[in-house]
Amino acid sequence: EAGVTQFPSHSVIEKGQTVTLRCDPISGHDNLYWYRRVMGKEIKFLLHFVKESKQDESGMPNNRFLAERTGGTYSTLKVQPAELEDSGVYFCASRQGNTGELFFGEGSRLTVL
């Protein structure tokens, strides 16, 4: 069974540009989470989808960030326009139901110059 996959693994963009990160959760996992880890800091929660619905987006930094999960399958996280402080590793994780572990993707490293 395929795990959580994320694309791209690394993206380098200039300030003001747009980047879209994609996450494909494990098939059948209704819960999909986005997290971000900035160098030296904790893995910080961004938002949580249950199927196609945003259950909790309290961690989204500002309106430059837009997450979607059309059809309840894969999810995208768009940053527009990107700022320097958006640099970090964006992790996606999925989970089946309300119990059990989170399965993480390898992360998408974003560098904003």
Added chain:
Amino acid sequence: GQNIDQPTEMTATEGAIVQINCTYQTSGFNGLFWYQQHAGEAPTFLSYNVLDGLEEKGRFSSFLSRSKGYSYLLLKELQMKDSASYLCATLNSGGYQKVTFGTGTKLQVIP
């Protein structure tokens, strides 16, 4: 909200035992995870405790005290490959459950 505290860094010797502590305060608690993360890699699941007590899984054990808001991860017979960050995370009980991570403890195993 959630507040999770763990030591930033620890150093231990190969073959020894190390205990990584985690304290938490949360508005709703439904369990605690420990994850291991090597540099540049995804976090990988180690354990999940929801009831008080010790859960043992090979060289790794995890303990939880709900009344004290306290957990620890115990690593025995340390190996060099155990050098990694160890992340404590709480699962809240409200609605569809949110998982919140602490800052992680960077463990360095030395010869």
